[in-house]
Amino acid sequence: DVVLTQTPPTLSATIGQSVSISCRSSQSLLHSNGNTYLHWLLQRPGQSPQLLIYSVSRLESGVPNRFSGSGSGTDFTLKISGVEAEDLGVYYCVQGTHAPWTFGGGTKLELK
Amino acid sequence: QVQLKESGPVLVQASETLSLTCTVSGFSLTNYGVIWVRQPPGKGLEWMGIIWRNGNTDYNSALKSRLSINRDTSKSQVFLKMNSLQTDDTAIYYCTRWYLSHWGQGVMVTVSS
Numbered sequence: 048d049v050v051l052t053q054t055p056p057t058l059s060a061t062i063g064q065s066v067s068i069s070c071r072s073s074q075s076l077l078h079s080n081g082n083t084y085l086h087w088l089l090q091r092p093g094q095s096p097q098l099l100i101y102s103v104s105r106l107e108s109g110v111p112n113r114f115s116g117s118g119s120g121t122d123f124t125l126k127i128s129g130v131e132a133e134d135l136g137v138y139y140c141v142q143g144t145h146a147p148w149t150f151g152g153g154t155k156l157e158l159k
Numbered sequence: 160q161v162q163l164k165e166s167g168p169v170l171v172q173a174s175e176t177l178s179l180t181c182t183v184s185g186f187s188l189t190n191y192g193v194i195w196v197r198q199p200p201g202k203g204l205e206w207m208g209i210i211w212r213n214g215n216t217d218y219n220s221a222l223k224s225r226l227s228i229n230r231d232t233s234k235s236q237v238f239l240k241m242n243s244l245q246t247d248d249t250a251i252y253y254c255t256r257w258y259l260s261h262w263g264q265g266v267m268v269t270v271s272s
Contacts, residue, residue, distance in 0.1 A: 048220055086259055088204075095253060095262040096196075096204065107260065139204055143258065146217040148194070148206040 049073055051140050053151035059159040060130045068154045070140035072121040077144070084143035087116055087125045090153075091136040099138075100125065130156070161185035163193070163254050163263035173272045177244055181237040181254030181263060188212065188230055192257035193237045195228060197250040198265075205250075209257065210237055244270045 050073040060066050076083050087100040098107045100116035103123060113128045127134055135158060140151040167179035181193060188210075195207040208218040210228045218226050222241065230237045237254060251265040 084258075088259065090204075095265055096255075096259070097262070098259050101258055101260075137203075141204075141206070141259065147219045148209070148217075150204045150206060153203045 048147055049076070049142055049145045049149050051142060051149055051151035053138075053140060053154050055154060056152065057155045057157065059157050061159050062130055062132060064130050064159075065126065065128045066130060066156070067127075068125045068138055068140075070118075070123045070125070070151050072123070072142060074145070075120045076123075076142050077120060082144075083119065085116075085118070085123050086141050086143065087114075088139045088141060089134070089136050090139065091133075094136075096139065127156075132158070161256065161261045163256060163261060165252060165254050165263045165266040167252075167266055167268070169267060170269050170271060171244055173244055173246060173270055175244055176240060176242040177248070177268060177270075179239040179252055179254075179266065179268075181239070183235045183237070183254075183256070186256065188232045188235060188237065193230070194255050194257060194259065195237075195239050196253045196255060198253070199247070199250045207239070207252075211257075246270050246272050 052071045054069045076085050083103050088096040090096040104116045115126045137153045137155050162184045164182050192211040194209045208228050210216050226241045249270045251267050253265045255262045
């Protein structure tokens, strides 16, 4: 199975600070159809996860454009340009290129 | 409006079988796959399996021997069955539409020994 390694496990930020989260895959996530199925989720405390970014860099409808995704192959990054209080929670990367799908271990974003 | 809702028992005895239902609205199961994800208390997300829009399934390797996912398209329902439950199967169980764009509220299932 594909292993996704997220770093850092915990991230402390002030409001307005820009932060990045890394997600590294144990194998390339480029599908034979040319797409890369690497997505990013946010789970706020006590809530269901929410899709932020799909297919590496595509912003889900309704998600603020301070969120952005980049990367290719095995290395991917989620960036938040100017953290807001509502962004606190746990971020997960997830791959859907190879069955079974797998999640990263999560990165908890806290207020400094 | 796309909605998913999980239902089923909140308490199950160890060694028994868990049966959960995901009832969807606002889309057709023949157009979108549905995924089951679980989350043990205080831990991360675990992908359990998917039933694709054509009815094919894929399962988590570690759960494959105990897990089955089926559906009734006429009722807009997806079913999860997992046997031989153990206490470490205690978790919140979510269903979500492919590609994780919409999630149910989750159902907390406790496995009692």
